[in-house]
Amino acid sequence: MITIAPVKQGLHKEIDSIAPDKSISHRCAMFALLADSPSIVRNYLLAQDTLHTLEIAKKLGLKVTELGEKGDFIFTPPSKITEPDSVLDCGNAGTAMRLYTGLLSAQNGYFVLSGDKYLHARPMNRVIKPLQSIGAQIYSRNGGYAPLSVVGRELLGFNFTSEIASAQVKSALILAALFAKDSSVYSEREHTRDHTERMLCGMGAEITRDSTQALSTIHITPLVRKLKPLDIVIPADPSSAFFFALAAAITPDSSVLLKNVLLNPTRIEAFKVLESMGAIVEYHHTECAYEEVGDIYVQSAPLRAVAISENISWLIDELPALAIAFCFANGRSEVSNAKELRVKECDRIHAVISNLKALGITCEEKDDGFIIEGLGDTLLEKTAQKSPKVDSSNIPIFATAKNVDCHATAHAVSRNDRDNSLCEKVDSSVVLRSFGDHRIAMSFAIMGLRLGAVIDDEECISVSFPNFLEILREMTEVRLLD
Numbered sequence: 001m002i003t004i005a006p007v008k009q010g011l012h013k014e015i016d017s018i019a020p021d022k023s024i025s026h027r028c029a030m031f032a033l034l035a036d037s038p039s040i041v042r043n044y045l046l047a048q049d050t051l052h053t054l055e056i057a058k059k060l061g062l063k064v065t066e067l068g069e070k071g072d073f074i075f076t077p078p079s080k081i082t083e084p085d086s087v088l089d090c091g092n093a094g095t096a097m098r099l100y101t102g103l104l105s106a107q108n109g110y111f112v113l114s115g116d117k118y119l120h121a122r123p124m125n126r127v128i129k130p131l132q133s134i135g136a137q138i139y140s141r142n143g144g145y146a147p148l149s150v151v152g153r154e155l156l157g158f159n160f161t162s163e164i165a166s167a168q169v170k171s172a173l174i175l176a177a178l179f180a181k182d183s184s185v186y187s188e189r190e191h192t193r194d195h196t197e198r199m200l201c202g203m204g205a206e207i208t209r210d211s212t213q214a215l216s217t218i219h220i221t222p223l224v225r226k227l228k229p230l231d232i233v234i235p236a237d238p239s240s241a242f243f244f245a246l247a248a249a250i251t252p253d254s255s256v257l258l259k260n261v262l263l264n265p266t267r268i269e270a271f272k273v274l275e276s277m278g279a280i281v282e283y284h285h286t287e288c289a290y291e292e293v294g295d296i297y298v299q300s301a302p303l304r305a306v307a308i309s310e311n312i313s314w315l316i317d318e319l320p321a322l323a324i325a326f327c328f329a330n331g332r333s334e335v336s337n338a339k340e341l342r343v344k345e346c347d348r349i350h351a352v353i354s355n356l357k358a359l360g361i362t363c364e365e366k367d368d369g370f371i372i373e374g375l376g377d378t379l380l381e382k383t384a385q386k387s388p389k390v391d392s393s394n395i396p397i398f399a400t401a402k403n404v405d406c407h408a409t410a411h412a413v414s415r416n417d418r419d420n421s422l423c424e425k426v427d428s429s430v431v432l433r434s435f436g437d438h439r440i441a442m443s444f445a446i447m448g449l450r451l452g453a454v455i456d457d458e459e460c461i462s463v464s465f466p467n468f469l470e471i472l473r474e475m476t477e478v479r480l481l482d
């Protein structure tokens, strides 16, 4: 259990230690298995989820050599994926379980994929059914739940249109298609995150996409030779970076500069939503390695309510954090078409709403989303007038939070008004639940920067962002309780 103290002053911080991208890290370990020579992967995410993926890759024959820096590796592939002699433990990672199911369905051998109690409660039929339709032999518990047993064999090509907007389903099918007898076509109604296509194309696979208004269609040609190796520095994860964008957006007189973040358009939609709510957000592209990378600057401003019903797959990981922004906005915000939130690491609709209700915030659970009545924030309005105008050609120089010399006036305003307004509207002494879900724990921890918070079972944060609390501690007091 942790307690987070509310901040007494604005945050001004440059953060260059955001966790490396989780989606890309998973894929680096898996795709390196398919290369003809060693891959060089720098800044691999050393978090629970991606360490599970790496352990599994090792069991399948990947040789992992550490380079000097933390997270830098040489991944040497086996001549052929080897059958492991024990269970492949995916931990909490849905991406590991679903992508490996696709890949291993088409390899010779017997594979058993298992995970923690949360992963065992997540639906796997979304990959099992389409894979079975092309000949895969997959056995599951209770008609579609892990542990899964996969007996690899040669698969047929497919022409499949997914009714679920899921990059995990798409990636599982693409990996199977690389080893199928004939070419395959995968269509999706929403263009979900596309790291699999980008990275595999970069490694020499023949994967093309054409998009009409209604469908995005991907053509996959089976591999005739092994792939070229990866040579990549993994950028910071925009989904992890977003927690600190949220911190700046909801804390009066604040700004953050998030360094070296992945700027793939399918991954930064939450920053666009924050911008549409009134926060100041700027992107500074710096380089491109398989993907666009750059810095994101976020500054607080009065927030207005929004209604979100489109591009949900581009926001799916950030909706719990956005829900916190809605709490500080003026008016009623609403999320629809987001039923997928119910089958993430936990039921995120229920988790967000039950915590907000416990705090006393007016909100409602919908089958496919939620409605939140913003508390409004006179404090953001007052301090907005004081904030410096941003000149994009000249990003402000930042100090670490500890060194910031805050305006005495801003300090006084924030203390008085916090006591008199928001804190009176909520009961911040209640123990909030993480539901074992890293993104729920981190979203409410950021809310604690404004209101104070007590959160149970925060260990799950290490699933994706092991140094999250370290960064938070540079902003406020975070105490561990038993």
Ligand code: S3P
Pocket: 022, 023, 024, 026, 095, 165, 166, 167, 168, 169, 171, 192, 193, 313, 316, 317, 340
């Ligand atoms: C991921 C895809 C998304 C996302 C998850 C990572 C990936 O899941 O929520 O955190 O790396 O492909 P779905 O594709 O199931 O929506």
